[in-house]
Amino acid sequence: MSGLQRDPSDYKTHLLKASGALRQAIRTAEHSGMTSGLAPGLVQGNVVILPADWAGDFLTYCQNNPVSCPLIAVSDVGNPALSGLGRDIDIRHDLPEYNVFRHGELVETTTDIGALWQDDMVAFVLGCSFSFEDALQQAGLSVRNIDMGVNVSMYRSNIPTVPGGRFHGDMVVSMRPFRAADAIRAVQVTTRLPKAHGAPVHLGDPSLIGIADLATPDFGDAIELRDGELPVFWACGVTPQVAVRNAKPPICITHVPGKMLITDLLNAELSIL
Template sequence: MNAGYDTSIITNHHEAALTQARELRQLARSGQFTSSTSGFAPGLAQGNVVILPKSWADDFLMFCQQNPVACPLLAVSAPGKPILDTLGDDIDIRSDVPEYRIFRHGELSEETNDISDLWRTDMVTFVLGCSFSFEDPLMRAGLSLRNIDCNANVSMYRTNIEMNPSQYFSGNMVVSMRPFKPADAIRAIQITSRYPKSHGAPVHIGHPEMIGIHDLSQPDFGDAVPIHDDEIPVFWACGVTPQLAIANACPPIAITHSPGKMIVTDISNDTLSIF
């Protein structure tokens, strides 16, 4: 151990994050927390959620495997099992997401805070990595994140980047955007490259029109944030991408998280880092 290196700081930081994650899930379960989870439980992985009937799950699994940047798998449940033991203590996917979206035959039909009344014994849950997970290492490196500074949801946009289709699921990528000064953008690339399970490195930098985005002040999901004259937009693949694929596939029912409102797990980001 290096002289003066206090491991208790890391331990206390992790324990505080675990406590916050578990408290947040309980607040979501009781309907008291319905906001964006960006910035919560720093150091722990957050996940996008897709829930499908078993008859559609195998094909969606193939879609994820063919598009690991946009759809990095963290967990897949057994049919009908709502408790996700591999992701943390007492995680009930029916109630612990701050807000859910219900799609029927590809159309968004409603948003709700609890899906217990919709749960079926053939439901399969997919949890996909989320860019909120790498926000903590970015901030620990001294980088400022505009969505957190503004207490806003991250900006998300539809693009013209085509995904690799499976039999039923297809569509274009959704991206999240964070503005940085050029030198900070380089550092952000270096840091996020370590976390492929959280979408990894950016898929595009600058020139949003090249990926089909024509107005950064009008995100398709989330909130607009200011971009300063000395900054460039940096784009990461986003876990809202499957929601477009669901709209194209038109399963009889599909359940997802609402954009920016994730399942917060007990998994340390460090365990997902590749170097």
């Protein structure tokens, strides 16, 4: 894309070309790293794959917790395609890395789940904070984890989620540091993206939501908090992985935190206002 004026269709064509190449690199395991800051402008997704007889409970859990689990797509039973999110997506190969849970225990990480796929599996895709990181940057704000080239810091909070069937547990949150005026702007910008966790759930003192030490995140990398900055916390799509540990389905496959599904949807297509 060059020049100051964009043809909207050219803009999307350009992004889709980039996302297609990126997904191909992920499919061939050429890229197995985090996806934060990659494919800017396009929606990234948290993924949860469950057997069909666990799908109803999980749908209820998402419905009950739309901020941490903003559902954007559900596959047909046994079908690894998600045509609503991208014409060529095959959920068995298109994540950089997968977590495999059996009876609630993380037993394996792998870059491909072709060998694990079952005819009764259903894939759920949830919106992700990486969508609003792009919106924050477009609003002129600095996103520390992207600037540092590391994964975002994620923590288990003590904010309870609403149980859905057998799924229950506390909310996982992601944290980005901002000066107060930028934190206020970040509330405004991310409010526009309810399908990517929307506005923050907390800011300021981490102990108020059960986080003892910001320097030791439960997932992702530690991010420096500088003088005059507040930690700002958003609900995170890793929340279902805690609920899966509690529900203990025979098998559940998720993305590895920070290594998301790249879709063909524009962030702007998910945004309101």
